Amino acid sequence: MxxxxxxxxxxxxxxxxxxxxxxxxxxxxxxxxxxxxxxxxxxxxxxxxxxxxxxxxxxxxxxxxSRAGLMMTLLSDAEAEFQREFIFGPPPLGPGAPPLERLIAFGEARIKYVEEYGELARAAAEHSPQNRHDAPPVVLWHRHIEMLLREAGLDRDPWLLALSLGATLDPERMLHSLRAHGVAPERLAASWRELVTRLLKDC
Amino acid sequence: MxxxxxxxxxxxxxxxxxxxxxxxxxxxxxxxxxxxxxxxxxxxxxxxxxxxxxxxxxxxxxxxxSRAGLMMTLLSDAEAEFQREFIFGPPPLGPGAPPLERLIAFGEARIKYVEEYGELARAAAEHSPQNRHDAPPVVLWHRHIEMLLREAGLDRDPWLLALSLGATLDPERMLHSLRAHGVAPERLAASWRELVTRLLKDC
DNA sequence: ATAATAAGCGGACCGCAGTCCGTTTAGAAT
DNA sequence: ATTCTAAACGGACTGCGGTCCGCTTATTAT
CATH class of the missing domain: 1.10.10.60 (Homeodomain-like)
Structure with missing residues (x-):
């Protein structure tokens, strides 16, 4: 499953x-x-x-x-679906599109995911830096971003750069922008697009 | 004080x-x-x-x-010193240097800060997205980054972009790289330099 | 000195996540 | 059917952060 x-x-x-x-x-x-x-x-x-x-x-x-484990379990179907989409699904999220477009689509998909499951995702990461940063899905997202960066020709420590980009898409952070500051999802998406576009320019 | x-x-x-x-x-x-x-x-x-x-x-x-409040109090001197340095101190961290150099210096200073006070900083932010993202020092760092982005000519939603950059410098995240993955502080600094340099190129 | 009062104090108490361990029971072996 | 055993169970218990409220005390006014 x-x-x-x-x-x-x-x-x-x-x-x-x-x-x-x-x-x-x-x-x-x-x-x-x-x-x-x-x-x-x-x-x-x-x-x-x-x-x-x-x-x-x-x-x-x-x-x-643990409580976090319960929340992960509740998330696992949605998570599996999300994984399927960016690994096997149609472009631009799935393979086939150029890396920049895939990155943009990845961010947009994550934003939608957080809109829908943000509270669960936040609760699934609570009370443990270990679970927050090294849970299997997180590692997979990270690897995916890293791979896209490499494909785009960004060869200067793509692992750490992927970590930075992952931080931008962190559920708690995005949820806080959305809920506490009333930032529109489209604005988040536009900012993400701007960020990765600038990063990958001239590679 | x-x-x-x-x-x-x-x-x-x-x-x-x-x-x-x-x-x-x-x-x-x-x-x-x-x-x-x-x-x-x-x-x-x-x-x-x-x-x-x-x-x-x-x-x-x-x-x-609260426990977080206690940790903030224990941090407050170091925090005040850090603030003094990037607001009033000598360049490149303080005013006088070009924005890109100030940004690079800011990241480097934050990395040193986390090396020294990371555990305290993490504990000071625990158990409350409110404290984590809207505590006065956090807001100040955020504003500072935003200002530097504007100075560098980045006018497309610098507020959100500053949030992304701030996420990269998050204490818990950096601490996790340093401690759990054994990433050298110099490598973190180099990645930060690379990130902001690419971002501000051609503005 | 005495009285008035509000700030400060302490520790019993609460709710919650997570653990421990004696008891129960599903399913396999005979 | 009976026995055996390892998995599963349940709920009392622990530790921690945080609250509550009746008591104490520093300070000010008289």
């Missing part, structure tokens, strides 16, 4: 999960989606979730590891 | 703090510095601080408002 397996599911040799575990997982995911829908991401507590799903608290943490 | 008054001190008409309050503030700051020195920022808890300073927990929070 996800291109990068975010949670438990099924590495290879491992036997399938027990039936009660599967049932509880479904109950938990359903309850989590309901709670997020009716109260907002930030108001959902792990106790609340355990209670609503009618399981013990230990079960919640066994399943998701 | 600080150019931007970070904590309580003395707005104008307010009478000076009571003597016992002053004494407790000194005790708290001394205890906080000691604890940070001997156990590291992340290991210092508010209870621990209250206990070491021999005051009640309520007093700690009355003084600093």
């Amino acid at each position: 996800s291109l990068i397996p975010i949670r438990p599911g099924s590495p290879f040799g491992t036997q399938p999960e027990r039936s009660d575990a599967a049932r509880n997982r479904e109950r938990l995911l359903q309850a989590a989606r309901d709670l997020v829908a009716e109260r907002g991401v930030d108001a959902v507590t792990m106790d609340m979730l355990a209670c609503r799903a009618d399981v013990g608290k230990g079960t919640v943490f066994r399943r998701f590891g | 600080s150019l931007i008054p970070i904590r309580p001190g003395s707005p104008f008409g307010t009478q000076p703090e009571r003597s016992d309050a002053a004494r407790n503030r000194e005790r708290l700051l001394q205890a906080a510095r000691d604890l940070v020195a001997e156990r590291g920022v992340d290991a210092v808890t508010m209870d621990m601080l209250a206990c070491r300073a021999d005051v009640g927990k309520g007093t700690v929070f009355r003084r600093f408002g």
Whole structure:
């Protein structure tokens, strides 16, 4: 399902999960989606979730590891879809277009993603620089930007430059611009376009 | 003392703090510095601080408002010094040099700042997008970058562009590169130089 | 000196994320 | 069907940041 397996599911040799575990997982995911829908991401507590799903608290943490892990799980379908699009999808986001256009499209797609899932994404990164910067999806985005920079001929430490560009697209930061400062998404997109266009000029 | 008054001190008409309050503030700051020195920022808890300073927990929070507030207070001298340097100090960091050189110097200074105070700065921004992005010093850095961009002739939404550049210099992010990935500070500086140089080319 | 008062104080208390460990149970082996 | 065992479970417990509120005390006015 996800291109990068975010949670438990099924590495290879491992036997399938027990039936009660599967049932509880479904109950938990359903309850989590309901709670997020009716109260907002930030108001959902792990106790609340355990209670609503009618399981013990230990079960919640066994399943998701942490609050951030729960949020990642809730995001994983959207995340997988996003990954599919920029890896296999049609240009300009997917392969086929020149790198500058792909970069621009990548930024625009991220902005839309943050508009829709920003709160979840923020909660999925909270309380751990490790999760924030080295979670598999983040590393993948980073590598993708780095690859596009290389393709565009930017050979001076593209890894760090990709980190800088990634910082611009950070969910918390963009969310803050959008919500706290009322910046229009189109303006964010225009600024991103301007930024990468200038960066890649004459390479 | 600080150019931007970070904590309580003395707005104008307010009478000076009571003597016992002053004494407790000194005790708290001394205890906080000691604890940070001997156990590291992340290991210092508010209870621990209250206990070491021999005051009640309520007093700690009355003084600093939150853990982040405490860390900001511990940073305020270094922060004021940094502000002085890029506002009034000698070029290329201070006024007098061309904007590109000032930008480069600003990034370099921030990198040194993070090397020295990164953990404190990270802790000062934790648990609140509000504090992270709209704290007075952050706003000041942002304005400074924006001003330099304008001076350099970059007139397409310099406010948002400054936000992007600021994101690159974010303490948590740089700290993560430095510590978790072992990136040398000189490499960070070189990447920053490359980034802003390309951005300001042909303006 | 005494009284009045507001700032300051302390620590019990709360909510939340995350852990621990004794108990239950699904599913395999016989 | 019975036994076995490892996975799963549940909820009491811990640690931390942060709040609340009744008590204390420095300071000012009389």
